[in-house]
Amino acid sequence: MSDCSAQKCNTDEFYNVVLKLTKSCGELIKSRTSNRSKKVETKSGAIDFVTETDQEVEKLLIEGLTEAFPDHKFIGEESVSSGAHADLTDAPTWIIDPVDGTMNFVHSFPHSCISIALFVCKVPTIGIIYNPMLGQLFTAQRGKGAYLNGERITVSGTKNLSDALIMMEFGTSRDPEKRRVILENQQKLMPQVHGLRALGSAALNMAMVACGAADAYFEYGIHIWDIAAGELIITEAGGVVIDPAGGQVDRLSRRVLGASSQELAEQLAKELTQFYPERD
Structure with a gap:
């Protein structure tokens, strides 16, 4: 048996440990959501916030997982x-966004989540997205389906752009070219789709696709920690995750498109004006 195959055999143990840690960290986030006096810093001059809670949750997750699995x-x-x-x-690599949707968290807007995934041999194996404010726990293990609060979920199966509710984000970038592309895509899509929505969290946007509440999501400028859990949850729910221009997703390219069907993903990719951020 290869090292990769041997590692995959332990996923139930990995899942049980990370789920317990995630729920515990979720309680910490929930206890601080309504506190408008959060200590906030910005990253590299952009409107990209980090709070003490982001740092504390990541530390707790890494310490807990390291204690259980020292070689990860x-x-x-x-x-x-x-x-x-x-x-x-x-x-085996845990990919962690301790508070995805930090701006929402800063404003006590209840759409923030912990997003954590385990990749083994560069393959998504476990995915958890937990919004403790609304009690939404999305989970998946490779080959075992996707779940919301323990109930199995599936994508909508929508195939036509005209029937689709699309998730997209305006982001916080000050890059004028990126802002131009975002607005151009909004103008392109508005007359072609059923509707456009944004939750302010990449992970939760992907979760909405997975549970059938939305039909597709795309974004430029995200990072691997924003999408790692969502990729597995969407695919285990029957959807697809690709590059926004079509073809296989590159998880370090800072670009993603998730959809309820291959047909819808390809239609959307053909309509989008592309943007290529600096890679991770």
Whole structure:
């Protein structure tokens, strides 16, 4: 048996440990959501917030998982922001966004979540997205389906752009070219789709596609920790995750498109004006 195959056999143990840690961290986030006096910093001059809660949750997750699985690796949003590299290798690697939707969290807007995934041999194996404010727990293990609060979920199966509710984000970038592309795509899509929505969290946008509440989501400028859990949850719910221009998703390209069907994904990709951020 290869090292990768052997590691995959332990996923139930990995899942049980990370689920318990995630729920515990969710209680911490929930207890601080209504506190409008949160200590907030910005990253690299952009409107990109980090709070003490982001840092504390990531620390608790990494410490708890390291204690249980000392040989596992980590890619964490706050760790990378502090200078660590986002290197995805064959080693079991936990990819963590401690508070996805930090701006929402800062404003007590109840659409923030913990997003955590385990990749083994560069393959998504476990995915958890937990919004403790609304009690939404999305989970998936590779080959075992996707679930919301323990109930199995599936994508909508929508195939036509005209019938689709599309999730997209305006983001916080000050890059004028990116802003131009976002607005151009909004103007292109508005007359062609059923509707456009944004929750302010990449992970929760992907979760909405997975449970059939939305039909597709795309974004430029995200990072691997924003989408790692959502990728598995969408695919285990029967959907697809591709590059926004079509073809296989590159998880370090900072680009993603998730959809309820291959047909819808391809239609959407053909309509989009593309933008290529600097890679992770």
